[in-house]
Amino acid sequence: MVVRSPFPYSPTESECEKAAYSYMIGLFAVVVALPLPIINLLTACFFYLANRRATYFVRFHSLQNVVAQLPLFVANSVGFWWTVRVLLGWWEPASDLYFGYMLTIILANVIEIIGTIYSSIQVRKGQHVEWWVFGGLTHFFCKP
Amino acid sequence: MKRHLFHTLILLVAFFGCWALLARVPWTKMMGYKPQVDSVEKEVGNLAWRAVGLQMEAVKDSYYMAPLDSIVTRLCEANDIERKEIKLHLVNDKMVNAFALPDGHLVVTTALIDTLRHADELAGVLAHELGHVYHHHSMKSLVKEVGLSVLTGTVGGGEQARRLFKHILSTAFTREMEGEADEFAIDVLFNSDINPAPLADFLYRMWQENQLEEAVLEWASTHPNSNKRATRILEAVKKRNEKEKSSQATTSFRPALHATTWSKWKEDLRQL
Numbered sequence: 001m002v003v004r005s006p007f008p009y010s011p012t013e014s015e016c017e018k019a020a021y022s023y024m025i026g027l028f029a030v031v032v033a034l035p036l037p038i039i040n041l042l043t044a045c046f047f048y049l050a051n052r053r054a055t056y057f058v059r060f061h062s063l064q065n066v067v068a069q070l071p072l073f074v075a076n077s078v079g080f081w082w083t084v085r086v087l088l089g090w091w092e093p094a095s096d097l098y099f100g101y102m103l104t105i106i107l108a109n110v111i112e113i114i115g116t117i118y119s120s121i122q123v124r125k126g127q128h129v130e131w132w133v134f135g136g137l138t139h140f141f142c143k144p
Numbered sequence: 145m146k147r148h149l150f151h152t153l154i155l156l157v158a159f160f161g162c163w164a165l166l167a168r169v170p171w172t173k174m175m176g177y178k179p180q181v182d183s184v185e186k187e188v189g190n191l192a193w194r195a196v197g198l199q200m201e202a203v204k205d206s207y208y209m210a211p212l213d214s215i216v217t218r219l220c221e222a223n224d225i226e227r228k229e230i231k232l233h234l235v236n237d238k239m240v241n242a243f244a245l246p247d248g249h250l251v252v253t254t255a256l257i258d259t260l261r262h263a264d265e266l267a268g269v270l271a272h273e274l275g276h277v278y279h280h281h282s283m284k285s286l287v288k289e290v291g292l293s294v295l296t297g298t299v300g301g302g303e304q305a306r307r308l309f310k311h312i313l314s315t316a317f318t319r320e321m322e323g324e325a326d327e328f329a330i331d332v333l334f335n336s337d338i339n340p341a342p343l344a345d346f347l348y349r350m351w352q353e354n355q356l357e358e359a360v361l362e363w364a365s366t367h368p369n370s371n372k373r374a375t376r377i378l379e380a381v382k383k384r385n386e387k388e389k390s391s392q393a394t395t396s397f398r399p400a401l402h403a404t405t406w407s408k409w410k411e412d413l414r415q416l
Contacts, residue, residue, distance in 0.1 A: 094177060095172060099166070099172070100169065101166075104166055108159065136151065137148060140145075
């Protein structure tokens with residue numbers, strides 16, 4: 001899911017710190033604003049916008065965080081509003097389909113959190129990491 | 145680019161595949177999950193029944209309730225419906241009607257029973273109203289028409305509550321809800337070994353009388369398109385019979401009530 005790969009240049013200490021923050025800030029947002037799915041995405045977007053003129057290393061990792069958050073935001077939003085409908089009770093009771101979906105997005109979120117922590121640690125050490133699927137999409141949007 | 149699209153596709157397949165696999169696990173059964181009736185629906189249901197009770201005389205004598213109760217119990221037991229969640233009421237009124245209120249209240253008038261020719265027709269009407277109860281149509285209609293905030297505001301009672309429940313009695317369900325209740329009734333009747341054809345006969349008879357008479361029977365006025373519904377029910381019976389013929393299984397229908405019980409009960413209700 002998350003692989004180490006070579007980077008065009010060796011990032012400086014401050015770059016590594018900033019890039020690591022892009023992952024950590026998302027985790028803090030999740031802790032503070034759970035279960036609102038949009039907070040995590042907004043935090044990642046704001047961080048990227050604040051650093052869009054920064055070095056390639058910082059831009060890449062902050063954008064990679066945004067790209068990884070997007071599908072999760074969609075999945076979590078569906079889960080959030082489905083839960084609201086179930087709690088209201090009149091339109092549909094909880095079903096096996098609902099519980100299956102909630103477990104799937106919990107699994108996706110857990111994988112994302114583990115990936116974020118790992119990425120943050122590696123990036124802080126100066127090691128470039130790319131996420132499966134999202135790393136490639138980030139390369140598409142972020143050029144050196 | 146192609147590689148990225150392919151990887152994205154794999155990720156999507158993995159997500160939906162995981163969901164599909166986890167959805168096959170019987171979580172609700174394992175957890176013993178039962179949907180709880182919302183407290184607002186409970187309160188609205190109680191208030192609605194109280195409002196009805198002010199306008200109509202409830203028949204509480206178990207002697208008169210017993211045949212009605214036996215039909216509803218048979219329908220519930222054959223279809224895994226919790227009998228205690230259905231609050232059955234018989235009211236002594238000239239209005240030919242049966243209607244469902246929120247929170248499982250089911251009201252039948254003595255005039256309706258007098259109009260029906262066969263106990264199976266009554267079973268069909270009850271099965272139809274059970275469909276409205278099962279799908280929470282009363283509550284859904286109310287929320288759609290008056291809004292949730294109004295409903296929660298009327299739980300305390302007062303003039304607004306009285307106006308609201310006048311609305312309940314006059315509200316007709318949507319065509320989709322009526323269709324849903326009809327489908328439910330057909331399944332429930334078949335599972336209870338009660339012939340659904342008499343329900344179709346009753347609907348068709350009501351449609352004919354509605355066409356001919358100026359005095360509109362209340363049940364017919366809140367249940368439009370009775371002739372189309374009658375046709376649909378008869379088609380469902382025909383389909384089921386054909387299915388049974390091909391599988392060589394046979395459903396032997398049993399009457400909802402014994403003929404003697406039915407005629408004696410109708411006679412006794414007329415004396416009320």
